Amino acid sequence: MARRIAVRILLGAFTVLAVVLLTFVLQYVVPGDPARSIAGPKATPEVLKEIRGQLRLDDPWWSQLGHYLSSVLQGDLGTSYSNDRPVLSLILERLPATAALAAAALVVELVLGGLWGMWEALRPKRSWLLATVNVGLLSMPVFSLGFLLLLLFGYQLPIFPIDGGSGPAQLVLPAITLGLMGSPYYANVVRDSMREALSSSYVRTAVSKGLSRRRIVSRHVLRNIASPVTTLIGMDVAVFLSGVVFVEKIFAWPGIGQMQTEAFADLDRPLLTGTVIVAAALVVTANLLVDLLRSAIDPRAASEAP
Amino acid sequence: MAGPPPLPSRRHLLTFGAAGAAAAFLSGCGGPGSPPRPGALAHVGAWAPGPGDQSGARRGGHIITAWSNEAQSYDPAIGWDLHSWEAISTVLHAPLYQYAGPADGPAPHAAAAMPKVSADRRTYTVPLRRGVRFHNGRRVTAQDYVWTWTRVLDPELASWASSYLLGIEGATEVYEKKAKKVRGLEALDDHTLRIRLSEPDILFQALLCQPYMAALPKEEVERLGAGFSRTPVGTGPFRITRYDSKRQRALFRPHDHYFWRGTPLIDTLEYRWGIDYPLQALQLSGGKVDVLGEGLVPSQAARFTADPEMRERFVHPVPVRGSQWITTNHKRPVLKDPRVRQALSWAVDREQLTRVSFGLSDPWGCAFPKHLDRYRRTARPYTHDPDRARALLKEAGVGRLRLRFLHGTQDPWPLMAQVLQQQFASVGVEITLDAMSESAFELATSKGEGDLYGTDMYIVLDSALELVTTCFTSDAAQNYTGYHNKRVDALTAKARKAPTVEASNAILAEVEKELTEDAAGIYIGSLNFLAARSPDLRNYQMRGETGSYYDRLWVKR
C-alpha cells in the first residue's frame, strides 16, 4: 500500500512539473509586453527597457525557463510583477477562500446530486420534471446562472449579502451556483450505480433478512455507490478550479480564480504560472486523496491497478 | 451593451490608451466658481483648493468606494491606474498646488503661494506652506521635495513619470546615472524651493500639481521598502491604517496634523476592490457601496440610462477634457494622402457612433476636447457628409480601399469598430476588424501595426499642449504611426515657451486648426465621465485630474 502511494506521489510530481512547463510555454507565447502593463501606456521606451532589464524579460526563453524552474524547485515562485510581493504568499493568502468555495460547492453538489439521484433511483417511474431540470443545468453557462442568482437572491430579494468579502453568508450564493452546475453529473452517477446496486442479489439477501428499507439503503447500498461517486469527486476538482474563475469574478469572491484572470490580463507571468502550479498540485493531491478514500470505502478498488 | 464585457483588469480603463493620468475633467455642477467660502461650521478653517460648497457641513460617517481591481501601487511615483491615481492624488498625498474651482487653474496647496517666476521664465521659486506635516508627524522641508523628485528620476525605480521632470536642469544626468544630484533643484532654506529649467515650459506650473511631485518622507520610504507601495506615508488628508489584500480592502483615517485644519469631515474611508462591474452597479443601487471608483463603464452606463429615476439619484455626469479619435497609420502609403484621411473624417456619423458609449462621449469633429478653458477655437469640426467623402476619395484617385481596424477588449471600442465598419462601407471603404486581447493590442499599436485603431486621451496638465506633445508632434512618446507635420512641431515648441497660458492657447488654436485640416486622426468624440455615487453623500466633488475629493464631502444617512 505504501509503495502504491509513493508511486502516485512521484507521478503527481511529474504531472505538476509537466504542467509548469506547459504553462510557462503558454504564457510565454501569449503576445503582449509585461513591462507596459507595469509602467502604463505613458511610460517612455527607456523606462520600459529598464523594467524589462530588471525583470530579465529580454533574456532568451531557455534561460528564463531555467532560472524559473530552479527557483520553483526551491519553492520560490518568484515575485509578482503587479504588486511586488512573493507569489507564494499571495496565493497562500487567497487559497483558503477558493478551498472554502470548492468545499462548499462540493457539499452542495453531493447533497443535491446525491439526494436527487437516490430519489430517482428509488422511484420506479422516471420523472420528467427532474430530467428537464437536468438538461437546464447542463446547458446553462456558469456566468449566466451566477448572475441570475446574484440578481434574484442578492438584489431583488436581498436574502444574501452582496457586499463582497469572504464570510460564510457571502459563500452561500457562489457555492450554490457551482454546486448546481455539477449536481446533474452526480445525480446521474448516483442514480445509475444505485439502480445497479438495488437490483443485485446482496440486496435480495438484505431484503430476505427483513431489514427496513431505510437500513438497507443506508447500510448496504450507500457504501456500494461510494466508489463511483468518489471517482467523480476526483475528476471534479479540476472542473472546480475553472468554474471558480467565473464565479469568483461575478460574486467578487477573493480566491485564486479571480487572481488568475487578473494575472492573465496583466501578463503578470510569475503570478499566472504560480496559480496554475498551485491549481495543478491541488488537482493531483485531490486525486490521490480520493483514491485513498475510495480504497478505504470499497475493498474491491484496492486491488485495481494504481 | 454589446461587445464582450471588459477583461477583469480595469487598470487600463480610464487610462484609455494614451492618458496615463486619471480622467481629467471640470466639476460641472454645484458651488460657485469663486475660491471656497468659509463653511458654516465655524471650526472648519480654509478648505484645500478644489470645487465644492461646504455650507451645512456635518462631521462623521464611513464611506466605501468600490474598485474593480487592486491598485497598481499607492507609491505616487509608480501608481498610474485610476485606483492608484485617486488614492495618491487626493487621499494620501498633497501636491504643491491643486486645481481650484471648476474652471480655474492651480491654487496653492502644500505650497504657501504661487511660484515666483524669473524674467526668462526658467527659474521657479516656490514658497512652502508652514505647518505641513507627514502622517508620522514630521514637518515637511524643502529638502524632502529635492529628495522625492530626485527619487522619481532614479532609473532604478523606473518610474513612468520620470520623463516629465527631464525639463529641469541636470535631471537628464541623474536619469542616465551620470550624477547623484539634480543641478537645477535647490532647497534655499527649509521653506523655499528653487527649480531651474533648461528652457521655459508653460506646462511646468501644472506639473507641480501632479501627485508624483508631492513630498515623501525619506526615512519612511527606506524603512518600509517594498511595503511603501501598499502602506505609504504622505502629507494627504488621510493616512492608511490597514491594507488587507486577503479580504481586498484598505482603510483610511483622517490625518491628525493635516494642514487644512478641520478637514476631512468623515471618520473613515474604505476602498474595496476585486468587484466586477455588474456587481458594483448592484451594490451601489442596493446601498452597500457609496462611490464607484471607476464611475460607470459603458455596459453599466446603459443600465442607468434605461431607468431615468436611477440616473437622477445615482449618476453625476461630469464633462472631461479628453478627446476620442481613430489614429490613422501614416506609414501606409494610401493613408499618407491627407485627402483620404479627410474623406474618412467626413464619412463618420459621429451621432450614431457615440450613442454606443451611452453618454461617455459626445460627438465632436475636432482634434482638441470640446470644453477647454481660456481657449478660443478657430478650427471647423468635421460633420457627417458621405458625398463629400466620396468626392475626396475620387479626387485622390482611390478605388477599393481595404483597411485593418485593430481593437482590444476595452469598451466601447469593440462595438464602435462594428458601427464604423458599416459607416465606412457606405462610402466604399472596406474595414476588416482585428480583435485581440488588451495587452496584445497595446503591443501591436506600439509597433505601428494595423491601419486604424481607436485612441482616447485625457488632459491632466491643464492645457491641450499635453495632447499634442504626447500624440501628434514628430517626437511624441505615443506617435507610433510616423505622423510628421513640421508646422505642428514648430507651433507646439512656440506654444510651450509662451509667457502666459492665454498666449499659449492662442498658438494652440492654430495647431488644432492645422491638425484638423490635415486630418492627422479621424476625430469622433469629446469624452465625458459618469461618476456614480450614493444620494446620501453631500458635496460630492470629482475632478478628472484627481478623482473624488473625500476631504470635503459628508454623509446624511
Added chain:
Amino acid sequence: MTTAPAPAATLGSEVTIDRLSVNYGDFTALRDVSLTVPAGTTTALVGESGSGKSTLALAAGRILPPGASISGGSVTVGDTELTALRGKALREARGHTAAYLAQDASAALNPVIRVGKQIAEVHQVRCGASRAEAAELARQGLADVGIPDPDRVARLYPGALSGGMRQRVIIAIALAFRPQLLIADEPTTALDVTVQADILALVSRLQQQCGLTVIWITHDMSVVAELADHVAVLYGGRLVEHTDVLTLFEGARHPYTQALLTCFQSGRFAGPKQPFTTISGSPPVAGPPGGCPFHPRCPQADARCGTELPAPRRVGHDHTAACHRLEETP
C-alpha cells in the same frame, strides 16, 4: 468441528401451499400448485428450466423478485399466512419465516461489508443483540458451518473468500435467522464436486440438529437422492408428481418423471461413446399449451391429454400425479 449446542427447539415448521398461482406481468409462471412440506423434512423441487420451481420456492418464502405477483392461492409457513401480508408486516414476517440460499454465493454477499458484520447484522436486527453479542454469535455461526479460524474470516471481505467458503457464510447467515423454512436455490451448482459434497453434508447435518424444513431446488437427481425426503416434479408451471424419494426412484408414474430418470441414468452410467438419451422437444416458453403441459413431448399422449388438463390424483400412500393415462404406464 465442534458439535454445535443443540438448539433450543426444532426450528422447522410445516409449509402448506394451497392452489398457488404466480405470474410475472402477463407470463404465468405457476398455476394453482398445492404442496405441503412436513416440518423438519426436505422436499426437492425438480424440473427443467422455466418449470417454475424457483418461483414456487421463492413464493414459499415471499421473496419473489420484483414484477412477480401472486395471483391466487395461499402459502402458510408454521402458523403465519404469508400471501396476505403487506408492507411492514411482510417485512417482519420475512425476517423469521424463510432463509434463502442463493445459487451464486459471491453475488449474494455485500462486497463492501466484512463477512462477520453481515452475519452479526441478522442477530442485531432480529433479536436485538448488542454489537459485541452479535459479533460473538456471528463467530459462533461461522464455527457451526465448519469455517476454520472464524475470527480471521469474520474480518475478511467476501471478495477474499473461496466459493465454498462464501457458500458456508451464506448458510451461516441463513442459520442466524433461526428460519422456519430454508430455501436452497441450487446452492452447490457453482461449486466443484468435492466442495459440493462438503456443503451437502453440512446442510444435512444442520437439518438433523436444528430440525430445519428445507425446500431444495435442483435438477441434479443425485442431490435429490442424497438429501430429499420428498420430491415434487414441476413442468410448465404445474405440479406433475409429488411423492417421497424412494417411490420416485422405484415407481415414478408420470411419463415426464420417468423420462427425467432415464436421462439421468443414461448420463450417470453411460459407457464411453454411448449417446445420452434425451427428451425430445423443449420446455414451453411462451406459456403452457392447453391440456396437459407435457403432452407435445409425452410418448403416451392421446387426444384427451391435448385438450383436458389432468387433475392431480392420489396414486399411492404419499404419492400424487397428474396424468390421464396413469393406469397404462408401468
Added chain:
Amino acid sequence: MSTVPVTPPTATAPVATAASGPRPDQPRPAARATARTAGRRLWLTGLCLLGFLVVLALCTPLAGSPYTIHTDSLTSQGLPAGVGENGHLLGTDAIGRDLFARTLFGLRATLIIALTANLTSVALGAVVGLVAGFYRGWFEQVLMRIVDVFLSVPTVLSGLALASIVGRGTTGIIIVVTALYWAWTARLVHGETVRLRGRGFVEAALAHGVRRHTALRRHVLPHLSTILLNVAALNGAAVVVVGAGLSYLGAGIQPPTPELGNMLADGSSSMTYAPHTLFVPLVLVIATVLAFVLVAEGLNRRNPLSERRSWLDA
C-alpha cells in the same frame, strides 16, 4: 436448445446463466423490449431536434444580415428594442442589430463548433484511450500521464492563453476546445478498454493468434461505440457551454461574427435593462444542449441495465 442439460451444468460464469425461468435480477425480456423502444423514442427526438436546429441554421440567409445596425429601432435613450418591437421578430441587441438574424447566424456558428470540436476531441480522446488501454506497459503510463497533465491545467486559463495564440476565429475555438476536452474522453475510454480487456472474449481472440490491432478493432471498438456515442453527446453539451465561457472572458469568437457563446456573454451584461438579449440566445443554447443530452439519454436507455427492477419493490 434441443437437448435438455441433464448432467450438472459446468461452472458457468455467473453472468452467462441458463435461462432457468426469469432470473430474479435480470430484467424480463418484456422489460428489455420497453427499454429499447423508450430509448429509441428518446434519441430519435434528440436527433430530430438536432436536425431541426441544423435546418434552422441553414436558412440563415432568409433572416437578413446580422450586421446591419438599425439605429432607428433603438429607443430614444438608445436602448435595444424588445421582442417584436419595431418590426424585429426577436427585438434588437444592445447596438440595434436584429436579434433574430444574429441568433440564426449564431446558431450556425455554434453548431459548427459543437459538432466539429466534439468530433475531434472525442476522436482524439478515443484513439489515445484505446491505444493506452490496449497496449499496456510503459506506453500506457506515458499516455495516461499526459492525460493527467491536460486534466490538471485549469481549462479556462489554458483556453484563454491558447485562444490568444491560435487566433480567435472558429478554427481557433475548435483547437482550444479540442485541446481542453480530449483528455476527458481519453480517461473514460482507457478505463473502459482496460475493463474490456479483462473480459473473456478479448483474451480468447488474442489466444487464437489474432493480431492485436485487429482484435482491438473487431472486439473492443464495437463495445466502446455506445460509450463513445454517450460521451460525444454529453461532450457536445459541454462544448457549447465552454464556448460561451471563453467568449465571456473575451477569448471566444470575436465580434462582429455572431455566435451563441458571445451573444450570451453580451446578454449577461445587458440583462438588467434588456433581458431578451440574454434569454433568446439562452433558449437556443438550451435547445442545442437538449438535443445532445436526449441522444445521450436515449443511448443510455438502450442498454437493459437501466430497466432493472429494484429489490426494494419486491
